[in-house]
Amino acid sequence: MSTPQLSNFALLRWAWRQLTSMRTALLLLLLLGFAAIPGSLFPQRTQNPMKVTEYFTNNPGLAKWLDRLRLFDVYSSPWFSAIYLLLFISLIGCVLPRTIEHLKAIGAKPPLTPKFLDRMEYPTSVEVPKDQALDLAEKYLRSKRFRIRRDAESISAEKGYSRETGNLLFHLSLILILVGVGIGSLFGSKGEAIVSVGDRFINTPTSYDNLAFGKFQSEGSLIPFALTVTDFKATYDIKTNAPSDYKLSVLAANPIGAKEVAKVIKVNSPLTYGNTKIYLQANGYSPLVTVRDKSGKVTFQGGTVFLPQDGNLTSSGAIKLPDMKPQIGFVASFVPTYDRSNKRGAFSAFPEVLDPRLLVSVWTGNLGLDSGRPQSVYRVDTSNMTRIGLAQLALHQTYKFSEGSITFEGWKPWVNLQIVDDPGKMYALFGAIFAILGLLLSLFTRQRRIWVKVSDRVEIAGLAKNAAPGLAKEISDLKIKLEGK
Amino acid sequence: MTSTNYAYLSNYAIYSAMVLYTIAFFAHSIEVAFSVRSDEVKTKFDFARTDRAGRIGSAMIFLAFIFIFIGVIFRGISAHRVPWGNMYEFSITGALAFTGSYLVALWKYKLRWLGLPVSIAVLLTLGTAITVLYRPSAPLVPALKSTWLAIHVSAAIASGGVFLLANCIAATYLILDSYESKGLPRPNWAKQLPSLESLDQLSYRLVAFVFPLWTFAVIAGAIWAESAWGRYWGWDPKETWAFITWVAYAAYLHARVTVGWRGRKAAWLCLFAGSTFLFNYIYVNIWGTGRHTYSGL
Numbered sequence A: 001m002s003t004p005q006l007s008n009f010a011l012l013r014w015a016w017r018q019l020t021s022m023r024t025a026l027l028l029l030l031l032l033g034f035a036a037i038p039g040s041l042f043p044q045r046t047q048n049p050m051k052v053t054e055y056f057t058n059n060p061g062l063a064k065w066l067d068r069l070r071l072f073d074v075y076s077s078p079w080f081s082a083i084y085l086l087l088f089i090s091l092i093g094c095v096l097p098r099t100i101e102h103l104k105a106i107g108a109k110p111p112l113t114p115k116f117l118d119r120m121e122y123p124t125s126v127e128v129p130k131d132q133a134l135d136l137a138e139k140y141l142r143s144k145r146f147r148i149r150r151d152a153e154s155i156s157a158e159k160g161y162s163r164e165t166g167n168l169l170f171h172l173s174l175i176l177i178l179v180g181v182g183i184g185s186l187f188g189s190k191g192e193a194i195v196s197v198g199d200r201f202i203n204t205p206t207s208y209d210n211l212a213f214g215k216f217q218s219e220g221s222l223i224p225f226a227l228t229v230t231d232f233k234a235t236y237d238i239k240t241n242a243p244s245d246y247k248l249s250v251l252a253a254n255p256i257g258a259k260e261v262a263k264v265i266k267v268n269s270p271l272t273y274g275n276t277k278i279y280l281q282a283n284g285y286s287p288l289v290t291v292r293d294k295s296g297k298v299t300f301q302g303g304t305v306f307l308p309q310d311g312n313l314t315s316s317g318a319i320k321l322p323d324m325k326p327q328i329g330f331v332a333s334f335v336p337t338y339d340r341s342n343k344r345g346a347f348s349a350f351p352e353v354l355d356p357r358l359l360v361s362v363w364t365g366n367l368g369l370d371s372g373r374p375q376s377v378y379r380v381d382t383s384n385m386t387r388i389g390l391a392q393l394a395l396h397q398t399y400k401f402s403e404g405s406i407t408f409e410g411w412k413p414w415v416n417l418q419i420v421d422d423p424g425k426m427y428a429l430f431g432a433i434f435a436i437l438g439l440l441l442s443l444f445t446r447q448r449r450i451w452v453k454v455s456d457r458v459e460i461a462g463l464a465k466n467a468a469p470g471l472a473k474e475i476s477d478l479k480i481k482l483e484g485k
Numbered sequence B: 001m002t003s004t005n006y007a008y009l010s011n012y013a014i015y016s017a018m019v020l021y022t023i024a025f026f027a028h029s030i031e032v033a034f035s036v037r038s039d040e041v042k043t044k045f046d047f048a049r050t051d052r053a054g055r056i057g058s059a060m061i062f063l064a065f066i067f068i069f070i071g072v073i074f075r076g077i078s079a080h081r082v083p084w085g086n087m088y089e090f091s092i093t094g095a096l097a098f099t100g101s102y103l104v105a106l107w108k109y110k111l112r113w114l115g116l117p118v119s120i121a122v123l124l125t126l127g128t129a130i131t132v133l134y135r136p137s138a139p140l141v142p143a144l145k146s147t148w149l150a151i152h153v154s155a156a157i158a159s160g161g162v163f164l165l166a167n168c169i170a171a172t173y174l175i176l177d178s179y180e181s182k183g184l185p186r187p188n189w190a191k192q193l194p195s196l197e198s199l200d201q202l203s204y205r206l207v208a209f210v211f212p213l214w215t216f217a218v219i220a221g222a223i224w225a226e227s228a229w230g231r232y233w234g235w236d237p238k239e240t241w242a243f244i245t246w247v248a249y250a251a252y253l254h255a256r257v258t259v260g261w262r263g264r265k266a267a268w269l270c271l272f273a274g275s276t277f278l279f280n281y282i283y284v285n286i287w288g289t290g291r292h293t294y295s296g297l
């Protein structure tokens, strides 16, 4: 091997030693804590994409720079991942050798008695016959479950090994948690789908409104189930309008074609198939309308998903009819329990449907659907359109405008299902449980040594790791015992 | 008994606890005022008497604890759920946790000198709770309907109580340390307080004691988040700051145990860690973003 290679190797070894010291692991953990802060101060794409867009419109210049630093995706940014990975490596490099050492030490005897006991803590000499001192001390220390090393002239006793056991268990568990998180993000998937009452959801990628796969997860790995939403019941508190219960009833078949089973999904109790869970995440209303053209021919009949705008489920949405000539778009609001004020206009006073209204403004012209630019289904791009009507419809009312008519037929509720496949979470959970056990063990055991030495007199002394309290008492108890008082 | 009766009883219990705390406040004031003076000036009060005042204070706080406990339980019964659904309920439970951790610390370490600040803090908390934050007893939003509410929130509130107690002690340490390092004698009010070493040790003991509980609270939150929100960790602001608090206390414990920090540096780190907890409580609850604001489904 030539010299430069050797020095490279030495450098690597040095770097590895540095990285795997407990101190570095600790620093990296601290760094991870600091690195997490900006994610709670700036809006994050993964949590609130709308807020990010808003930030971009309000501070375009600043936002561009923040985005370059990945401050809107802190937790998936390269710098955050780098800290996380380094911590992971550092922990492994630090903990594995220590574990092996500790396993070896479990069978071993405590270390030799030091030469000068008066340099240790609480050194004192004891009035006891020299020939009995060691026997008495051994008997006493054994009864206190110390581990004993008996030599000709001395005893070295140690207690509290489980401190290191706990410490290692804790750090190993942290690794397990990180592994669990990693598995979840590489082999899992997460998606959302809006399903109306009466509709059927089949678990294939095309049924989702959005779906994100882990790097190593394939589309074929979605488990083949189908759900038919049979009912959704939301209950609200009359005094506060706050929701008090949501109950979603489905007929579930797993795999598709199997016998359908009735299931109930609630907010805190998802439907579970292995590692896949189906959560009830949000709900709203789809108003049902019939649209006719000038000749009276039905051009659209059915429900359209509207998005809730407030706690009382005032909802807004768009109904688009690109096939009518000319194209028609309705910008609409659905109000489940109608009220109005001068300031806000029509709004909902209660989230349940008690006195519904549909507010529509009718636009004609070019919907812009074939421009190639993706468009929100909840909004009409009115830039190339003109408004030809405005109406407020109670149930079963019809509004006639120059190109046709719209009838408000009713409504049905929809729910947003979140479907998550996380094969790593059990590892994370076990990691978390062991981490707590390890912590308890290491924080509440005191590791200390006690020595008894016979020379021209009988001396005792001790040493407590990390200045744990209680050693003084143990030494004085031993002294009392030996002196037979 | 009907729900309304329980709600009334709960309120009476909280009022009674406030009365008891007021008595405790006076008892501890007497203790502090006179036992200190007996050091230098002769007064009618000798040590035995002020000691009795202190004991009365402790007894009142113990009774108050029982009353707050009843108040919290009856609040829960009246609403048919665990009593942690709004800020009023968090506050009375927080007062319960703070009182409880003081009593445990009082029993394990001689902490009676904290009686006066503890009475003041709890009286303020209960006072604002019952006047400003009070809400009639009502059902929970669906996301909170889970046994994890009981587990997660009680663990979080209890650890919060102890963290704040540790912060009080660390702050006391720093104040007294600033006298001592200038070579000044302790001020009168502090004559009875323990030595700097025991203050230092005490705040460490408290933190080491609740750190596992805090870890548990965060993990319980994660388990709950998994069943309510579909992921066990999502860097929601509350989660992020819980993690930061966790890291800060972990750093504190390591700094003491592995690096051997003591005294002033350790006290500052303890205060820092405690303030990340307070920041989480204030920032996320008041400028609430994220899912911990319980805006419904």
Ligand code: HEM
Pocket (backbone or CB within 6 Å): B084, B090, B143, B144, B152, B153, B156, B157, B218, B220, B221, B222, B223, B224, B225, B226, B228, B229, B232, B233, B234, B238, B239, B240, B241, B242, B243, B277, B280, B281, B282, B284, B285, B292
């Ligand atoms: C990883 C998940 C979670 C973490 C890390 C977490 C963290 C915390 C923390 C630090 C507190 C302490 C009080 C404070 O600082 O304000 C807290 C309180 C609370 N948490 Fe969580 N939590 C999690 C999940 C949840 C979930 C899923 C729910 C309910 C749906 C929930 C409901 C509550 C409630 C009701 C309180 C008490 C009220 C409050 O102080 O805001 N938490 N949580």
